[in-house]
Amino acid sequence: MKNKSAPVCKVDIIDKVKVKSTQANLPGKENIFSMAETFKLLGEPTRLKIILALIENELCVCDLSAVSENSVSAVSHQLRLLRNFRLIKYRKEGKMVYYSIDDEHIKNLVNQLKEHIEE
Amino acid sequence: MKNKSAPVCKVDIIDKVKVKSTQANLPGKENIFSMAETFKLLGEPTRLKIILALIENELCVCDLSAVSENSVSAVSHQLRLLRNFRLIKYRKEGKMVYYSIDDEHIKNLVNQLKEHIEE
DNA sequence: TGTTTATTTGAACATTTGTTCAAATATTTA
DNA sequence: TAAATATTTGAACAAATGTTCAAATAAACA
Numbered sequence: 001m002k003n004k005s006a007p008v009c010k011v012d013i014i015d016k017v018k019v020k021s022t023q024a025n026l027p028g029k030e031n032i033f034s035m036a037e038t039f040k041l042l043g044e045p046t047r048l049k050i051i052l053a054l055i056e057n058e059l060c061v062c063d064l065s066a067v068s069e070n071s072v073s074a075v076s077h078q079l080r081l082l083r084n085f086r087l088i089k090y091r092k093e094g095k096m097v098y099y100s101i102d103d104e105h106i107k108n109l110v111n112q113l114k115e116h117i118e119e
Numbered sequence: 120m121k122n123k124s125a126p127v128c129k130v131d132i133i134d135k136v137k138v139k140s141t142q143a144n145l146p147g148k149e150n151i152f153s154m155a156e157t158f159k160l161l162g163e164p165t166r167l168k169i170i171l172a173l174i175e176n177e178l179c180v181c182d183l184s185a186v187s188e189n190s191v192s193a194v195s196h197q198l199r200l201l202r203n204f205r206l207i208k209y210r211k212e213g214k215m216v217y218y219s220i221d222d223e224h225i226k227n228l229v230n231q232l233k234e235h236i237e238e
Numbered sequence: 239t240g241t242t243t244a245t246t247t248g249a250a251c252a253t254t255t256g257t258t259c260a261a262a263t264a265t266t267t268a
Numbered sequence: 269t270a271a272a273t274a275t276t277t278g279a280a281c282a283a284a285t286g287t288t289c290a291a292a293t294a295a296a297c298a
Binding site for chain 2: 008011012013014015018019021022023025026027031032033034035036037038039040041042043044045048049052053056057059060062063066067072073096105108109110112113114116117118
Binding site: 179180181191192195196198199213214215216 | 243244245246247
């Protein structure tokens with residue numbers, strides 16, 4: 001992680017005060033990983049399309065496949081990841097499974113970036 | 120992408136109206152990829168720590184390395200990615216390079232999730 | 239000018255990730 | 269009960285990613 005030898009950064013820290021105060025204001029490790037995980041889940045086109053679609057409508061796997069233009073299997077694999085992290089939920093109706101957003105904050109997060117990008 | 124053979128989804132679409140209207144409300148392909156790219160950049164612990172730190176303070180590479188607990192080289196590689204996508208900017212002062220957030224919207228986005236996760 | 243130091247860069251490498259394909263489940267319907 | 273259909277799952281595989289190490293730059297200073 002650190003390299004103390006000659007050609008890279010002789011000293012570990014340039015401004016100790018700033019480093020300490022910055023570090024003190026960072027979220028805890030757990031929360032940082034949790035934030036990164038959430039962003040990572042949104043940071044892949046197939047999954048993001050699924051989320052964007054589910055923000056509009058509750059949809060079954062077959063229709064999510066059509067909307068997102070991915071195979072049913074690929075969509076199902078990605079749905080599992082989103083489900084595991086509680087970003088989406090599902091309900092069964094016969095042999096169909098309907099997915100929807102489980103975390104309202106995600107809607108805000110996605111819509112906020114959407115508006116920023118579209119402007 | 121699609122599989123029309125027997126064991127998977129006999130029909131391509133279950134609810135045509137819903138699929139069409141959902142698709143109509145999705146952002147354009149370009150914007151979806153741009154959104155995903157932004158989320159992806161935030162979705163990796165090293166980069167997210169860098170961003171969280173820069174939200175607090177302008178910092179040089181050496182200090183970013185200390186705050187984020189990563190090697191200088193690893194940090195520098197990640198800074199390049201963030202720079203390329205205009206999430207951060209830099210200014211040179213002698214042999215030091217100071218980085219800071221270039222996109223105010225990113226602050227909001229990150230802070231919004233931070234508050235949600237910390238609550 | 240030559241040395242020191244902060245940063246960048248490229249190659250190598252292991253790890254992670256997303257897709258496909260085939261097969262397994264589960265539910266409905268004939 | 270058997271056939272059909274929506275979804276899930278696991279293995280395999282290629283592609284993408286993040287880190288390290290060593291070397292290259294670039295600026296300051298002796």
